[in-house]
Amino acid sequence: xxxxxxxxxxxxxxxxxxxxxxxxxxxxxxxxxxxxxxxxxxxxxxxxxxxxxxxxxxxxxxxxxxxxxxxxxxxxxxxxxxxxxxxxxxxxxxxxxxxxxxxxxxxxxxxxxxxxxxxxxxxxxxxxxxxxxxxxxxxxxxxxxxxxxxxxxxxxxxxxxxxxxxxxxxxxxxxxxxxxxxxxxxxxxxxxxxxxxxxxxxxxxxxxxxxxxxxxxxxxxxxxxxxxxxxxxxxxxxxxxxxxxxxxxxxxxxxxxxxxxxxxxxxxxxxxxxxxxxxxxxxxxxxxxxxx
Amino acid sequence: xxxxxxxxxxxxxxxxxxxxxxxxxxxxxxxxxxxxxxxxxxxxxxxxxxxxxxxxxxxxxxxxxxxxxxxxxxxxxxxxxxxxxxxxxxxxxxxxxxxxxxxxxxxxxxxxxxxxxxxxxxxxxxxxxxxxxxxxxxxxxxxxxxxxxxxxxxxxxxxxxxxxxxxxxxxxxxxxxxxxxxxxxxxxxxxxxxxxxxxxxxxxxxxxxxxxxxxxxxxxxxxxxxxxxxxxxxxxxxxxxxxxxxxxxxxxxxxxxxxxxxxxxxxxxxxxxxxxxxxxxxxxxxxxxxxxxxxxxxxxxxxxxxxxxxxxxxxxxxxxxxxxxx
Amino acid sequence: xxxxxxxxxxxxxxxxxxxxxxxxxxxxxxxxxxxxxxxxxxxxxxxxxxxxxxxxxxxxxxxxxxxxxxxxxxxxxxxxxxxxxxxxxxxxxxxxxxxxxxxxxxxxxxxxxxxxxxxxxxxxxxxxxxxxxxxxxxxxxxxxxxxxxxxxxxxxxxxxxxxxxxxxxxxxxxxxxxxxxxxxxxxxxxxxxxxxxxxxxxxxxxxxxxxxxxxxxxxxxxxxxxxxxxxxxxxxxxxxxxxxxxxxxxxxxxxxx
Numbered sequence: 110x111x112x113x114x115x116x117x118x119x120x121x122x123x124x125x126x127x128x129x130x131x132x133x134x135x136x137x138x139x140x141x142x143x144x145x146x147x148x149x150x151x152x153x154x155x156x157x158x159x160x161x162x163x164x165x166x167x168x169x170x171x172x173x174x175x176x177x178x179x180x181x182x183x184x185x186x187x188x189x190x191x192x193x194x195x196x197x198x199x200x201x202x203x204x205x206x207x208x209x210x211x212x213x214x215x216x217x218x219x220x221x222x223x224x225x226x227x228x229x230x231x232x233x234x235x236x237x238x239x240x241x242x243x244x245x246x247x248x249x250x251x252x253x254x255x256x257x258x259x260x261x262x263x264x265x266x267x268x269x270x271x272x273x274x275x276x277x278x279x280x281x282x283x284x285x286x287x288x289x290x291x292x293x294x295x296x297x298x299x300x301x302x303x304x305x306x307x308x309x310x311x312x313x314x315x316x317x318x319x320x321x322x323x324x325x326x327x328x329x330x331x332x333x334x335x336x337x338x339x340x341x342x343x344x345x346x347x348x349x350x351x352x353x354x355x356x357x358x359x360x361x362x363x364x365x366x367x368x369x370x371x372x373x374x375x376x377x378x379x380x381x382x383x384x385x386x387x388x389x390x391x392x393x394x395x396x397x398x399x400x401x
Numbered sequence: 402x403x404x405x406x407x408x409x410x411x412x413x414x415x416x417x418x419x420x421x422x423x424x425x426x427x428x429x430x431x432x433x434x435x436x437x438x439x440x441x442x443x444x445x446x447x448x449x450x451x452x453x454x455x456x457x458x459x460x461x462x463x464x465x466x467x468x469x470x471x472x473x474x475x476x477x478x479x480x481x482x483x484x485x486x487x488x489x490x491x492x493x494x495x496x497x498x499x500x501x502x503x504x505x506x507x508x509x510x511x512x513x514x515x516x517x518x519x520x521x522x523x524x525x526x527x528x529x530x531x532x533x534x535x536x537x538x539x540x541x542x543x544x545x546x547x548x549x550x551x552x553x554x555x556x557x558x559x560x561x562x563x564x565x566x567x568x569x570x571x572x573x574x575x576x577x578x579x580x581x582x583x584x585x586x587x588x589x590x591x592x593x594x595x596x597x598x599x600x601x602x603x604x605x606x607x608x609x610x611x612x613x614x615x616x617x618x619x620x621x622x623x624x625x626x627x628x629x630x631x632x633x634x635x636x637x638x639x640x641x642x643x644x645x646x647x648x649x650x651x652x653x654x655x656x657x658x659x660x661x662x663x664x665x666x667x668x669x670x671x672x673x674x675x676x677x678x679x680x681x682x683x684x685x686x687x688x689x690x691x692x693x694x695x696x697x698x699x700x701x702x703x704x705x706x707x708x709x710x711x712x713x714x715x716x717x718x719x720x721x722x723x724x725x726x727x
Numbered sequence: 728x729x730x731x732x733x734x735x736x737x738x739x740x741x742x743x744x745x746x747x748x749x750x751x752x753x754x755x756x757x758x759x760x761x762x763x764x765x766x767x768x769x770x771x772x773x774x775x776x777x778x779x780x781x782x783x784x785x786x787x788x789x790x791x792x793x794x795x796x797x798x799x800x801x802x803x804x805x806x807x808x809x810x811x812x813x814x815x816x817x818x819x820x821x822x823x824x825x826x827x828x829x830x831x832x833x834x835x836x837x838x839x840x841x842x843x844x845x846x847x848x849x850x851x852x853x854x855x856x857x858x859x860x861x862x863x864x865x866x867x868x869x870x871x872x873x874x875x876x877x878x879x880x881x882x883x884x885x886x887x888x889x890x891x892x893x894x895x896x897x898x899x900x901x902x903x904x905x906x907x908x909x910x911x912x913x914x915x916x917x918x919x920x921x922x923x924x925x926x927x928x929x930x931x932x933x934x935x936x937x938x939x940x941x942x943x944x945x946x947x948x949x950x951x952x953x954x955x956x957x958x959x960x961x962x963x964x965x966x967x968x969x970x971x972x973x974x975x976x977x978x979x980x981x982x983x984x
Contacts, residue, residue: 480816480817604835606835606836607830607833607835607836610827610830611827611830612816613815613816613817613819613824613827614813614814614815614816614824614827614879615810615813615814615816617774617779617808617810618808618809618810618813618879620779620799621777621779621803621806621807621808622803622827622828622830622831623799623800623801623802623803623804623830623831624799624830625799667819667820667823668817668818668819668863669817669819669823670817
């Protein structure tokens with residue numbers, strides 16, 4: 110009888126210990142696993158950060174983020190401090206994790222040593238595969254891999270729904286705003302156009318850069334539609350002047366697609382929605398090319 | 402010599418204008434151009450020729466005439482071979498006026514706002530330079546530098562408070578000076594002002610000649626000096642102000658053109674005026690054609706090209722003056 | 728005959744009178760030598776008489792009409808003015824320089840009519856610059872430039888010539904030639920007023936002397952009677968000995984007092 114009790118007692122103690130660990134574990138593990146004072150030095154990273162962690166864990170995001178947040182997720186940055194990437198702010202906020210970009214990482218690296226915080230350099234996402242990489246990278250750095258995967262899953266659902274649409278004849282478009290520069294191959298705009306089922310005729314160059322594309326070239330290329338970025342820049346600018354060029358008004362009336370700049374500036378899960386909106390806009394473009 | 406000069410110059414101008422119509426980022430073979438023009442329906446060739454290259458060519462012609470003429474008149478009025486609208490701050494004032502019109506939204510409400518504010522900016526700048534700069538070459542050039550500095554400060558302020566990074570880039574880009582993508586409506590908007598300005602400038606012919614003898618003798622020959630100065634200032638402001646509001650900053654044409662024609666027509670100011678205008682047009686057209694031919698990814702801006710060629714010439718001029726002055 | 732009358736002219740600068748109550752009656756046929764120490768106000772007076780400067784008080788009448796009432800071009804046709812040290816600011820040819828004197832007669836646009844071109848040639852011959860007609864004016868010597876400027880002043884056949892120190896800087900030969908020409912103009916009926924520093928030449932060739940001291944006209948009259956040692960002593964603080972004033976062989980010797 111006593112030998113059986115010993116066995117049982119050992120198992121009970123084991124189960125109790127296990128139970129205690131399960132309850133107590135997270136309480137002891139949390140401070141070392143998840144950063145609580147995250148500082149982001151790049152606008153695109155700001156937005157992803159806001160989608161992954163509660164505001165209380167953010168030390169500061171860049172001052173540039175606010176406009177984009179207003180358009181994409183209004184109110185999400187309420188109460189969050191902003192920074193301009195200066196050394197003083199870094200020392201003031203004393204982050205325990207710094208999210209940097211290829212441009213800001215050298216400054217961050219130098220100063221991060223002083224506050225003893227790890228620095229994560231996040232690439233700029235130019236296509237959907239890169240968006241997945243970036244979200245996973247930031248997700249694991251801030252200790253929210255599950256939420257990161259959820260965001261990616263949502264984006265992939267949107268993309269799948271887009272791909273499942275009945276195939277349309279691909280539309281030849283260019284994102285042209287009249288200052289002579291168009292996004293070429295390897296840009297995010299290019300990825301969105303392709304995902305929406307269009308052909309970006311600005312992609313005549315192999316590299317990532319934008320190319321010169323004047324009115325003559327535009328006419329010679331004869332796109333089915335012209336995309337123009339709207340929404341971020343409310344102030345009057347020269348662009349509007351040239352975009353209202355009589356030739357554009359005459360031959361591309363009804364063939365101009367406005368797209369929300371905010372969705373094209375950073376690689377985000379919402380980028381898939383932008384591709385869906387673009388596909389909807391493509392469907393509304395009249396058949397046949399511009400009339401001349 | 403001068404018997405042959407005029408027909409030769411006009412022929413050169415016509416040739417350069419035809420070249421300007423033939424050249425562009427999209428190559429149109431002459432046969433395609435002719436077919437396109439004759440076809441009843443709009444087509445690529447006719448669109449490019451009539452809607453893009455023709456207004457651009459005409460704009461280059463008129464702006465070139467304007468700049469060459471105002472340079473010649475200013476040099477005659479001030480008896481100073483270094484005088485020109487850009488060196489006297491008039492062009493900078495015009496640029497500031499135009500930037501204010503565009504970026505404060507006036508231009509989208511009221512299209513005439515851009516040339517008018519350009520003219521006002523040019524007028525104020527010219528007035529200040531003329532008033533402060535009385536008393537010799539040095540004072541005049543320094544006054545011009547000061548006014549240009551002031552206008553640049555204003556432009557820097559506009560850049561500083563630009564609503565967003567893109568607007569700042571755009572202002573800077575516009576200031577570099579260009580004739581690309583200008584439309585018929587812009588040409589028609591600015592041309593009346595430029596023509597009015599040129600008329601004011603040409604009327605001054607006799608006064609400029611008489612000023613060869615200095616202000617006292619000119620006055621004794623019946624010249625109303627105040628009226629001459631006023632017409633020159635007004636004409637320059639109208640012409641250069643309107644031109645700059647469309648093209649952005651294009652410099653050195655007004656300085657260069659009179660110097661290039663003097664070896665052929667002599668130094669008498671009235672004889673320099675019209676040839677300088679003609680040559681200004683030829684120079685600007687050639688520069689504009691070059692911007693379309695230079696095989697860079699981004700189009701070289703017209704103002705950049707004229708500066709690159711004009712600045713060394715300015716150096717040469719200063720050195721030559723140093724040698725000949727006491 | 729041309730009549731130029733100054734009535735109580737006063738010009739003040741910075742509170743001081745530069746020309747202080749000058750009145751005179753000048754007529755065609757006179758060659759008035761304007762004499763006086765440096766800074767006496769001769770230049771300012773000449774500018775007022777020419778209508779290039781408005782006096783603060785008083786007026787100048789040309790043929791009994793105030794100069795103010797003449798329009799600039801008709802006045803320019805009747806009166807020629809040569810300032811001190813005239814220069815050409817652009818290297819135009821001598822012929823074109825002389826032709827500039829015809830500006831008041833020319834319309835706003837257009838070249839020189841043939842008849843006027845002949846007049847220019849005639850003028851160049853008179854001042855002996857015909858062989859230099861195509862030379863840039865800026866390359867002329869002092870005497871040649873002086874003659875060219877005089878030709879410029881006279882090509883329009885004005886009734887009056889007012890010249891500010893036209894002989895300054897010329898060598899003796901050119902100075903004599905210059906003043907002989909001025910006297911010749913007066914003899915032909917024109918009114919000539921010129922400020923000179925050479926007392927001997929003034930004594931020989933001027934018909935009238937006007938002495939300006941501290942802005943005031945202290946003497947005006949025919950050379951023979953007006954030019955006296957007392958006057959020179961008072962004006963220049965020199966002891967002078969004058970012989971033959973008003974004749975072609977006049978001599979003025981002087982020593983500092």
